[in-house]
Amino acid sequence: xxxxxxxxxxxHSIAVDWSQRNMAIAVLKRDSEKARVVDVPTSVSExxxxxxxxxxxxxxxxxESSTSQWLYxxxxxxxxxxxxCDPYRNRLLQDxxxxxxxxxxxxxxxxxxxxxxxxFHNGSEYFHLRKLVSSYNDIVRSMVRFKNQRAAxxxxxxxxxxxxxxxxxxxxxxxxxxxxxxxVHEERLEKFTAEFKRxxxxxxxxxxxxxxxxxxxxxxxxxxxxxxxPRRFPDKGRWLSYCGLVRHAKMSGGKxxxxxxxxxxxxxxxxxxxxxxxxxxxxxxxxxxxxYYERLKKRGLPDYxxxxxxxxxxxxxxLGILKTGLAFENRWEGKAAEK
Numbered sequence: 260x261x262x263x264x265x266x267x268x269x270x271h272s273i274a275v276d277w278s279q280r281n282m283a284i285a286v287l288k289r290d291s292e293k294a295r296v297v298d299v300p301t302s303v304s305e306x307x308x309x310x311x312x313x314x315x316x317x318x319x320x321x322x323e324s325s326t327s328q329w330l331y332x333x334x335x336x337x338x339x340x341x342x343x344c345d346p347y348r349n350r351l352l353q354d355x356x357x358x359x360x361x362x363x364x365x366x367x368x369x370x371x372x373x374x375x376x377x378x379f380h381n382g383s384e385y386f387h388l389r390k391l392v393s394s395y396n397d398i399v400r401s402m403v404r405f406k407n408q409r410a411a412x413x414x415x416x417x418x419x420x421x422x423x424x425x426x427x428x429x430x431x432x433x434x435x436x437x438x439x440x441x442x443v444h445e446e447r448l449e450k451f452t453a454e455f456k457r458x459x460x461x462x463x464x465x466x467x468x469x470x471x472x473x474x475x476x477x478x479x480x481x482x483x484x485x486x487x488x489p490r491r492f493p494d495k496g497r498w499l500s501y502c503g504l505v506r507h508a509k510m511s512g513g514k515x516x517x518x519x520x521x522x523x524x525x526x527x528x529x530x531x532x533x534x535x536x537x538x539x540x541x542x543x544x545x546x547x548x549x550x551y552y553e554r555l556k557k558r559g560l561p562d563y564x565x566x567x568x569x570x571x572x573x574x575x576x577x578l579g580i581l582k583t584g585l586a587f588e589n590r591w592e593g594k595a596a597e598k
Contacts, residue, residue, distance in 0.1 A: 269339065270315030274366030275306065276359045277321055277330060282306065283359035285367040286313070294364045303333050310337040320370045322346045323378045331380045344369075347522075348376035379491055388458075388484035395451045396526075402444035409437040455480050467580050470587040472546040473534030473573060482577060485527050489581040498578045503528040504571045528570075531577070535570040548573060 268289055276283040282301045287294040299305070310317065317338040321330055327343045335341045344366070346352075351365050351374075369375050410420035412433055459465045459476040468479035492498040499505045503523030509516040538548040548569050555565040580587065 269318040269371075271313050271317045272367050272371040273310070273313075273317060273319045273338070274363045274370055275319065275321050275330075276363040276366065277301065277324070277326060278359065281359065283363035284309065285360070285363035287364075287367040287371050294367045296360045296364050298360050303330070307334065307337050310334065318342065318370065320344050320366055320375060322349070322366070327378070328380055328386060332382055335382065342370070342375060343378045343380045344375040345378050379487070381488060383487050385483055385487050388480060389487075391451075391454070392481050392484040392526075395448075398444055398447055398451070402441060402448070405437050405440050405444065409434060409441070412437070452477070463584060464581060467584060467586045468577060471534070471573060471576060471580065472544070472548055472587075473537040474530075474577070478530045478534065481526060481530055483581070485524055486578075486581055489578055492578060495575045495578065499571055499574060501527065502531060502574050504531065504567065504574055527574075531570040531574045532566075534573050535566050538573070539566065539569060 270289050272287040272289075274285045274287075274294075276285075278301065280301060281298055283296060283298045284306070285294040285296045310319065318340045319334060319338040320342045321327055321334075321344070323343050323345055331341060331343055349366070349369060351369060352362050355361070366375075413420050413422050455476045458480055459469060462483070464483055465476065465479045468474055468482055469476055474482070486492075492501065496505070500507070500521045501523055503520065503525070505521075506518035507521050508518055535548070535552075537543060538546055539552040543549060551572060552565050552569050555568055556562070560568070576587065579590075583590065
């Protein structure tokens with residue numbers, strides 16, 4: 260997303276190391292080399308008062324965590340700019356002694372020098388979809404785990420893992436418990452499916468995303484939850500990198516050292532790879548993506564690379580639809596069919 264530069268000179272560069280019991284606050288003034296750091300009991304109301312008491316322009320950073328969206332919502336009006344930073348990129352924090360005050364001071368230094376990697380947050384109404392999708396994925400993973408445990412119990416007894424009602428034996432109690440847990444999860448997933456359908460009926464962006472071949476309402480809801488604001492991807496290259504559908508080149512001294520995989524959204528990659536398989540698989544309806552796949556195959560492109568190219572094209576179309584709000588057949592079908 261195109262945003263104001265982190266390196267703009269602010270009067271105060273502020274970093275907060277937040278925890279459940281205490282918060283370390285570091286304030287680094289524009290003309291100062293040493294940050295002022297305090298470690299006080301956690302209180303968002305007192306933090307707001309402190310931030311508003313500082314005179315001049317203010318930029319604040321907190322690290323990405325389970326509370327970062329809540330803190331972003333609470334504190335964004337107290338400063339000129341708020342950055343939620345990626346803790347995996349803050350290498351300076353790993354050097355030397357470590358405590359909350361030291362971490363906050365180092366964060367303030369990184370902030371003032373524009374060395375932080377920003378994690379996307381905003382106050383969009385769509386952010387609640389991330390909680391919905393996260394809960395759905397947790398239930399799916401949990402149900403898969405219970406089904407695998409059930410299969411393991413049956414195989415250990417020399418029975419088929421698809422056995423529905425095995426005879427009473429030493430493992431029957433475990434099987435009954437696992438069957439009960441699986442039923443509970445299946446009922447919960449049915450409610451999630453109904454909620455996804457309701458969202459499709461009430462949200463235009465979800466409806467237009469489902470006009471893309473291979474994208475159903477479940478995938479459309481997940482995509483909107485991932486993207487939130489499509490303007491944060493100014494070009495398709497950054498979007499494809501975010502989805503894990505391109506690799507970064509490694510160059511030095513004019514020599515290529517191969518490529519490397521960027522950090523990416525596994526959920527986004529799964530959506531587009533699954534959509535590509537749906538579009539080109541056996542029994543799939545005739546569509547522009549299948550025709551594109553067949554053209555690539557005729558040119559001699561290996562099957563894996565052709566499928567990957569289809570996934571990239573679907574991803575680019577999805578981003579365009581999110582930016583324009585136009586259905587696939589109204590504008591993007593012709594573009595998807597282009598060479």
